[in-house]
Amino acid sequence: MSPSNATALLVWILALAATPLLGDNYVVKIATFVAFYAALALSWNFIGGMAGYPSFATAAFVGLGSYAGALVQNAGAPLAVGWLAGALASGLAAVALGAVVLRLRGHYFAIGSIALVEVLSLTASWWSGLTGGGEGLNVAFLPGGPDTIARVFLYVMLAIAILALGTTVVVMRGRLGFALRCISQNEDAAEMVGIPTTRCKIIAFVLSAIPCGAAGAAYASWVAYIAPADAFSILLTVKVPVMVMLGGAGTLIGPVLGATALVLLEETVWARFLDLHQAILGGVIVALIFFLPGGLVGLARRGRST
Amino acid sequence: MDAALLVQVVLNGILLGALYACIAAGFSLVWGVLNVINMLHGSLIILAGYLACSLWTEWQVHPLAAMLPVGLLLFLAGTALQVLLINRVVDRPVLTTLTLTFGLDMVLYNAMNAAFEATPRRVTLELGRLTLGEVVLPWDRIVAMLLALALTGLLYGVLRASRLGRAIVAVRMDREAASLMGIRVARIYALTFGLGAFMAGVCGALLAVVYPITTNATGQLLGKAFIVCVVGGLGTVPGALAGGLALGVTESLGGHFLGPQAAALLGFGLMLVLLVVRPTGLLGRKGYE
Numbered sequence: 001m002s003p004s005n006a007t008a009l010l011v012w013i014l015a016l017a018a019t020p021l022l023g024d025n026y027v028v029k030i031a032t033f034v035a036f037y038a039a040l041a042l043s044w045n046f047i048g049g050m051a052g053y054p055s056f057a058t059a060a061f062v063g064l065g066s067y068a069g070a071l072v073q074n075a076g077a078p079l080a081v082g083w084l085a086g087a088l089a090s091g092l093a094a095v096a097l098g099a100v101v102l103r104l105r106g107h108y109f110a111i112g113s114i115a116l117v118e119v120l121s122l123t124a125s126w127w128s129g130l131t132g133g134g135e136g137l138n139v140a141f142l143p144g145g146p147d148t149i150a151r152v153f154l155y156v157m158l159a160i161a162i163l164a165l166g167t168t169v170v171v172m173r174g175r176l177g178f179a180l181r182c183i184s185q186n187e188d189a190a191e192m193v194g195i196p197t198t199r200c201k202i203i204a205f206v207l208s209a210i211p212c213g214a215a216g217a218a219y220a221s222w223v224a225y226i227a228p229a230d231a232f233s234i235l236l237t238v239k240v241p242v243m244v245m246l247g248g249a250g251t252l253i254g255p256v257l258g259a260t261a262l263v264l265l266e267e268t269v270w271a272r273f274l275d276l277h278q279a280i281l282g283g284v285i286v287a288l289i290f291f292l293p294g295g296l297v298g299l300a301r302r303g304r305s306t
Numbered sequence: 307m308d309a310a311l312l313v314q315v316v317l318n319g320i321l322l323g324a325l326y327a328c329i330a331a332g333f334s335l336v337w338g339v340l341n342v343i344n345m346l347h348g349s350l351i352i353l354a355g356y357l358a359c360s361l362w363t364e365w366q367v368h369p370l371a372a373m374l375p376v377g378l379l380l381f382l383a384g385t386a387l388q389v390l391l392i393n394r395v396v397d398r399p400v401l402t403t404l405t406l407t408f409g410l411d412m413v414l415y416n417a418m419n420a421a422f423e424a425t426p427r428r429v430t431l432e433l434g435r436l437t438l439g440e441v442v443l444p445w446d447r448i449v450a451m452l453l454a455l456a457l458t459g460l461l462y463g464v465l466r467a468s469r470l471g472r473a474i475v476a477v478r479m480d481r482e483a484a485s486l487m488g489i490r491v492a493r494i495y496a497l498t499f500g501l502g503a504f505m506a507g508v509c510g511a512l513l514a515v516v517y518p519i520t521t522n523a524t525g526q527l528l529g530k531a532f533i534v535c536v537v538g539g540l541g542t543v544p545g546a547l548a549g550g551l552a553l554g555v556t557e558s559l560g561g562h563f564l565g566p567q568a569a570a571l572l573g574f575g576l577m578l579v580l581l582v583v584r585p586t587g588l589l590g591r592k593g594y595e
Contacts, residue, residue, distance in 0.1 A: 054401035100582055107343055107400045111532050112581050118529060119574045126567040234525065238408050241401065279416035285409030289395060289402055 005253050009165065012256060016158055020151050028150045032222075034263045035157035036215055040236075041243045041255035042164035043211040046204040048241055049250035050177060052184030053102070053201065057113040058240045060097075060120050061090040061212035062219070063231035067124060067131060069217025070139045070226055079142070079221055083156070086217025087210045094209035098202040105187070114237070121232035136227030139220050153222045157215065161256075164211040168252055171207065180204055184250070242285055248297025257296050310440035315562045316555055317443060321451045323554020325512065328454035329527060330534035331461050331546040332505025338541015339478045339498045340396055345407040346387075348528035349414045350503055354380055354510025355519035356422045362429045362514075369429050369511050370453070377507035384503025388496040396495060411524075418521050426518030450516045457508050461501070462543040474498050478541055533577040552576075 019031040040058055047055045065086030073082035101112040124131045131137060142149050171177045179200045182190035191197045220226045239262070247258025265284070273280060292299060333347045354376045361367040361376075391410070395402055433445035465471035476484040477494045485491050513519065530553065538549020553573055561569035 048401070052399075054399065054404065056404075100578070104581060107337065107341065108536075108581060110343060110400050110404055111536065112578065115532065115574050115578055115581075119571065119578065122567060122571040122574065126565075126571060238405065242405060245401075245405070275420060276416060278412045282409040282412030282416065285405060285412070286391070289406045289409070290391075293402075 008253060009256065012260070013158065013162060016154070020147075020154065025146060025150045028154050030263065030267050032150070032154045032157050033267075034260050035154065035161045036219065037240070037243060037259035037263055038256045039157065039161040039164045039211045039215045040240045041247070041259040042161065042168055043208045044240045045168065045208075045244055045250065045255045046171065046180070047201075047208040049244055049255070050171070050180040050184060051201055051204045052250075053204075054106070054110040054241075055113045055205075055208065056110060056237045056241070057097075057101075057116050057205075058208075058212055059232050059234065059237035060113075060116040061094065061209040062216035062236060063117070063120055063124070063228075063233075064093055065090045065213030065216030066220035066226050066231045067137070068213065070137050070220045071130070073139055073221060074137070082221060083214050083217045086220075087214035090209040090213025090216070091206050094206040095202060098205035102198065102201045102205060114234070117232050117234060117237050121228045124228040124232065131228070134228060136225055136230075139224045139226065141224050142221065149222075153218060156218045160211050160214050160218065165252075165256070167207060167211075172252060176200060176203060181250075239281075242288065244295075246288055246292070246295055248295030251295075251297050254295055254297045261296065314441045315558050317441060319555035319558030320551060321443065321447045321554070322558060323551035324451040324454040324458075325509070325516070325550075326530050326534050326553050327547045327550025328458050328505065328509045328512070330531045330538070330550055331458050331543055332502035332509075333528075333531035334535045334538070334541055334543075334546045335461070335465075335474075335505070336499055336502040337535060339474055340392075340495050341400075342392060342396060342403045342407065342499075343400065344499075344502060345404060345411045345528065346414060347502070347506055347531055348524035348526070349411050349418065349521075350380060350384070350506035351510040351513065351527050352519060352521055352524050353414065353418060354507040355514040356418065356427075356510075358511040358514040359427045359429055359519055360422075363427075369431075369514050370449075373453075373508050373511040376511050377504045380507030380510075381500040381504035384506075385496045385500035387503075388499035392499065393492055393495055415521055415524060422521075426520040426522075428516075428518045429514050431515060447516050450512045453512055454509070457505070457512075458543060458547060461505060464501075465543060470494075470497060474501075529574070533573045536577045537580050 016031045016035055019028050040062065044055065044058055047053050068089035069082040069086035072085040073079060077085070097116055101109060101116065104112050125134050127133070128135075142152060144152075171180075179190065179195045179197075182193075182195055183197055183200060187197055216231070220231075243258035243262050244255045245258070246262060247256065248254030262284075266281075269280070294302070329347075329351060333344055336342055336344045336347075357376050357379070358369040358372050361372045362369055387410070392403070392406065395406060431446050433449065435442055435444045436448060463471075465475055473484070473489045473494050474497070476487065476489060477491055477498075481491055484494075510519075517523075534546055534549035534553055536549075537552055538547070539545035553576070556576060557569040557573055560572040564572070
């Protein structure tokens with residue numbers, strides 16, 4: 001990690017952590033969303049950025065985590081246990097599902113990962129005895145006033161994002177990060193030189209699932225209500241890779257930058273145009289692909305080298 | 307269980323399956339030839355459905371008469387979209403092309419919600435029904451099925467027999483070799499995407515006769531196209547037909563015995579199993595990825 005990256009990330013963490021002192025609950029809410037999406041983007045980066053597997057399974061893990069957390073919490077367990085249960089459920093699911101879908105490559109993997117979201121969403125609607133079906137599931141509100149609740153969830157989301165960030169640093173420096181980059185460049189060659197590609201891909205998939213599960217569980221107890229369509233949202237599953245591409249895929253700072261930029265853009269610009277929300281986001285995606293193929297990080301690099 | 311009921315359920319599945327085949331044929335063609343997962347496909351179908359409904363309510367144009375003009379309009383729009391945008395990134399990884407078409411889909415979806423109300427609408431043709439003993443089939447669905455089969459057959463004929471079709475198949479099999487034989491690949495890509503949009507257009511007009519048209523259905527239609535493509539095998543019309551009928555009958559049986567939500571789950575389950583066990587599909591041959 002370069003000193004400038006470390007400084008930037010430290011400033012980012014401190015700025016988010018300081019929002020309760022600087023602004024009202026609306027500002028804290030935005031900061032919480034920034035941390036939430038940064039955690040998701042960082043976790044997607046393991047499989048999508050480093051290993052180069054076009055995963056659209058983010059919402060599957062977020063949804064699974066939110067249901068697992070909500071069910072454990074409703075069974076009477078403390079909040080933190082619910083969040084851990086969310087992380088655990090998504091991690092275990094990633095081992096099982098990864099063993100299946102990671103055998104696919106390219107387009108088939110992309111379709112398979114979207115299918116995971118659909119299958120889990122349909123299961124949640126169908127299994128109404130457990131999940132409340134299409135009517136959704138209520139989760140107990142946290143005791144304390146709105147100020148306390150806003151702060152608790154800001155720090156929880158920020159902690160998850162920091163853990164994902166720490167994991168990214170460790171992975172990028174270690175053998176796993178090297179192996180994943182090899183897989184992304186040429187999987188057959190990586191296998192030939194002795195990299196255990198299947199194991200590495202499954203580890204990356206699990207790493208990409210655990211923070212999603214924890215963040216999903218925390219989100220469920222934050223909004224106190226979950227339903228299949230919100231928990232397993234196709235929009236979310238595409239938005240997270242878009243954030244990483246906006247920042248710069250495969251880098252440390254890219255996912256954080258992309259998530260922050262998109263959430264701020266969402267709040268400041270097109271919250272005013274509610275009817276055109278989707279179209280504007282779609283336009284941003286199209287513009288991103290044509291004008292910013294390396295993301296913001298790539299733009300900065302290009303600027304430096306010329 | 308009652309044999310007549312079983313026949314009824316299977317026949318319902320076949321009626322549905324023919325529509326699925328038609329929905330998936332264009333999507334499968336684009337994926338197979340361009341290697342692009344066209345996330346717009348569901349919205350294009352619904353757009354055509356809205357156009358057919360509007361022509362019916364505003365000017366009493368029969369949807370079956372509107373089918374070809376609407377299809378041609380979508381052909382032009384699809385070709386233009388490919389030339390202007392998608393051709394520029396067609397060689398990039400799936401993450402880029404899929405995200406781009408998803409972004410375009412969001413724009414179209416939003417535009418349709420703004421232009422047409424989200425209230426479901428459909429064209430009701432009082433055609434009565436066909437009664438064969440205890441089995442009852444509505445005529446509008448039978449007509450839709452026959453037309454869906456005819457259109458899918460037409461696409462097959464175009465790919466088999468026309469100059470354009472042979473060029474498309476050549477590009478699908480080996481792009482470099484096709485290019486060396488003098489085929490202009492970029493132009494074939496544009497026409498293929500246009501053909502995919504044409505199929506979406508005619509399907510949309512057909513759907514308007516049998517199902518309510520609403521933007522809420524775009525994701526479902528796209529999901530059906532995914533499943534049919536994976537189940538039947540990529541890039542071939544017979545594959546789309548086999549996959550469509552397999553999905554239609556599975557859903558109909560599943561819906562009857564296990565309930566409608568289980569039917570949708572069954573479709574995706576079938577797809578995941580086939581993805582892993584036989585990624586080339588039921589009729590697929592190895593060779594084109």
